[in-house]
Amino acid sequence: MIISKRLSIHTPKQSCLIDITESIKQIVEMSTIENGQITVFVPHTTAGITINENADPDVLKDMLYGLSKIVPNDVMFKHLEGNSTAHIKSSLMGSSVTLLVVNKQCQLGVWQSVYLCEFDGPRVREYQIQLIGD
């Protein structure tokens, strides 16, 4: 069985990490699938998706700060929109994550949440969730 759903979200800042875990878990809970996998895909090129800590919000601040140090703006960038750092950060984080479902439970670790990574906001962003399994 395959269930697909497209959702959208408003990102409030230029760079931010938005916790979308609950919207993913809801699809698992509302389905009859007991075992399988969920893919969450972001159809943008200046936003990505990652999994990281959900306990101390300072981790998220350090991730965004760390990424800004890893990918600083550079006078050699040629793209006229001026958002090349956002494109590079998006590829570093990736455009999808895959979660596993076992015995009706989404197999995230205790400290893990799924974050849509905005690197060129604020904007309305979309993400597509697909649950595949038995």
Add this chain to the structure above:
Amino acid sequence: MIISKRLSIHTPKQSCLIDITESIKQIVEMSTIENGQITVFVPHTTAGITINENADPDVLKDMLYGLSKIVPNDVMFKHLEGNSTAHIKSSLMGSSVTLLVVNKQCQLGVWQSVYLCEFDGPRVREYQIQLIGD
């Protein structure tokens, strides 16, 4: 239903991003699968795969330039082949991407293409596509 296909491509430069989107979409179009997912896997350790912008070619130049700044060569590298930066860049980009198929449509965003990332070319590179669904 599961469809698998192995393709190869010539990469013309030491570092380059090759758009392989059409070869992926063709497999979706030629199959009877209406909903499911496609995984594209690169069986190399100095080449990766990513999704990014297909409109302005300057984005691709900035990505390659940005990656060369993020992962500069270093006198401390020990690997005698001298291509440690290519190994690291490959892991940063990743060895696979997953795309979703919904109602027979590959769910890439308007500005998204899939790129095989060559970091130690020119070479002949392979990639494996697998489409799984109903």
Add this chain to the structure above:
Amino acid sequence: MIISKRLSIHTPKQSCLIDITESIKQIVEMSTIENGQITVFVPHTTAGITINENADPDVLKDMLYGLSKIVPNDVMFKHLEGNSTAHIKSSLMGSSVTLLVVNKQCQLGVWQSVYLCEFDGPRVREYQIQLIGD
């Protein structure tokens, strides 16, 4: 058919790459699935997973050294546990990899192995393998 298995491993150092390829191949060999895909998921936020070279161990040393240069510690990090670099490195590597199975063969390249990436050890770490296919 879907087969899921959770394994654990002891990571001996603060930063290290542990080859878990054999444990993944065993699940393919012991199953009757001929075509499909395997997802390996790491339920931690200071450990990740990647695919890279299995021949020269210097590549692994250079990867860990290179990552330490890409993500240095920084006085501006706020997270009190002091392991923000491990969180960032984990998101750079990612929390899952996907492998393809075609005609009962795991489609890894000749030089590829799957590595659990420890960035805040030593610890006991878990990983979940799921094989889905026909």
